[in-house]
Amino acid sequence: MAADANWRWIAWLVLGIGGLIAAAGVAIGVGNLRHVLYGERADGIVTEIVRDGDMYAPVVRFRLPLGESIEVRDLASGAPDFAVGDAVTVLYRPETPADFRLQTFDRLWLVPLLLAGFGGFWLMFGAIAWALSNGADLAAVGERAFTVISVSALLIGIFALWSAVDLYASGGRARGKVLEIRESRSIVTEEVTTPAGREVRRDVERISYAPVVRFTTPEGREVEFHGRGGSGSSFAAGDIVNVVYDRSQPGRARILSFIDLWLPAAVAFAVSLLFGGAVRLSRRSRNRRLPS
Numbered sequence: 001m002a003a004d005a006n007w008r009w010i011a012w013l014v015l016g017i018g019g020l021i022a023a024a025g026v027a028i029g030v031g032n033l034r035h036v037l038y039g040e041r042a043d044g045i046v047t048e049i050v051r052d053g054d055m056y057a058p059v060v061r062f063r064l065p066l067g068e069s070i071e072v073r074d075l076a077s078g079a080p081d082f083a084v085g086d087a088v089t090v091l092y093r094p095e096t097p098a099d100f101r102l103q104t105f106d107r108l109w110l111v112p113l114l115l116a117g118f119g120g121f122w123l124m125f126g127a128i129a130w131a132l133s134n135g136a137d138l139a140a141v142g143e144r145a146f147t148v149i150s151v152s153a154l155l156i157g158i159f160a161l162w163s164a165v166d167l168y169a170s171g172g173r174a175r176g177k178v179l180e181i182r183e184s185r186s187i188v189t190e191e192v193t194t195p196a197g198r199e200v201r202r203d204v205e206r207i208s209y210a211p212v213v214r215f216t217t218p219e220g221r222e223v224e225f226h227g228r229g230g231s232g233s234s235f236a237a238g239d240i241v242n243v244v245y246d247r248s249q250p251g252r253a254r255i256l257s258f259i260d261l262w263l264p265a266a267v268a269f270a271v272s273l274l275f276g277g278a279v280r281l282s283r284r285s286r287n288r289r290l291p292s
Helices: 002-038 105-133 138-170 258-289
Strands: 040-052 055-063 069-073 087-093 096-102 172-193 199-216 222-226 240-245 253-255
Touching: 002 087, 002 096, 002 105, 055 087, 069 096, 096 105, 105 138, 138 240, 138 258, 199 240, 199 253, 222 253, 253 258
Parallel strands: none
Antiparallel strands: 040 055, 040 087, 055 069, 087 096, 172 199, 172 240, 199 222, 240 253
């Protein structure tokens, strides 16, 4: 009974955290949706990319209906997703033009989807804890959770593959130069076992490297973007690389390599296959144990 009560407390805690995260995603999405449905639209142009440490913020200029020109700075991101000269559509509130959104999928929906998805995983684990508190079969609960993970990874893989194929098939080609290798540092906690057999926790610094690449379009526009990050780097400053980019939005660019273009889809499909295979093995094992 005590174990069941503990699982219920864990379930309520995890469900509460997941609900708050998912609610934040929904709230941001609803706010962006209001701009899409009720906001005014204006043609804008990216006039500058402001770099603040490791963050990049686009500065956009657009005109109000009466001809007044307004320059606004959008939220910064870890990698530049626009280039100077990009044409963008601005969604703004007529009474407060500084309250605006840029009409791109990433700027409108990526953060709400990530928050909602992350909150959804917390809710899933909370549901697992709740099921265990009510005496549910652990194998059956695990199979359902693994199925959700497998299907989610499959959908992410399909989207990533579609995006990569679209960019590769219709994108422009250019030669780019690696300006620098950007280091990103993070601290993670891991458990290790000492020679005496005791488990201890320690903080470990992880370093990720990402090449910063600049190329020039046939129209003479200089574009800077980040390659995929990793624990190591096969590039060095000054290297010349082949680049594929979106002709209408050159800031959406990738190095022509497996890691930059195809790895995200490959990883997502591998995760889907791994968890889906685990579900099939679990079901087969349970069916064999059932009395005939």
